[in-house]
Amino acid sequence: MNKAALVLYYSQMDEDNRKFYKKSVYQFLATLSRDYPGFLIWYNQLFTRYELKAGREIAVLLSDERIAGVSIMKLSARERKICTMRVEKNFRGRGYGRLLMENAFAYLGTDTPFFTIDSRRSIQFSHLFKYYGFRAEEQKNNYYRWFASELIYNGFLPGRNFWTNKIKTDKWDGELRKLIWSGYNLPDFGCPGMYAGTGASLWDGL
Secondary structure, three states, rough: OOOOOEEEEEEOHHHHHHHHHHHHHHHHHHHHOOOOOOHHHHHHEEEOOOEEEEOOEEEEEEOOOEEEEEEEEEEEOOOOOEEEEOOOOOHHOOOHHHHHHHHHOOOOOOOOOOOEEEEEHHHHHHHHHHOOOOEEEEEEEOOOOOOOOOEEEOOOOOOOOHHHHOOOOHHHHHHHHHHHHHOOOOOOOOOHHHHOOOOOOOOOOO
């Protein structure tokens, strides 16, 4: 592990640094919107101006004077959750994913926090999950985004009564053809209101 790595906590920053890192962390995570269309809405809801809301924390991992990784956590009476975790591609393979995970364990007070991940990205986390003995307990199709499956670890996601939940992602082509041929009007896939709760997914590899 790079000895120069430093983990900062947003809640412990002064006002000037909070202003800087609120924007910088969003820019670092902005591509999340590709997989989670409601990410910007969700991110802004973490704050009251530049103060994090109660039970929220952001860990910013710095290396070579750059943001190398970020994790966002939620701690409440009901949840001990890693909402988002990302290590920048050029910094992977240095143990930074494990460093962020250990810091999350310390903040949340558990070594089995709740989190979810897009199934297409699970291979990027396979070594980390194997190290900690994490195994998916559930899979939900079309939960945060249509045409995608979410893997759930150390807990369960509440149900959503979307008709799409019953369609496996590898069956989409055939099912959509049937719907189109039947004259069905497909809903707007990008409606932000459907995805406002996209705050519980690891993403982009460690």
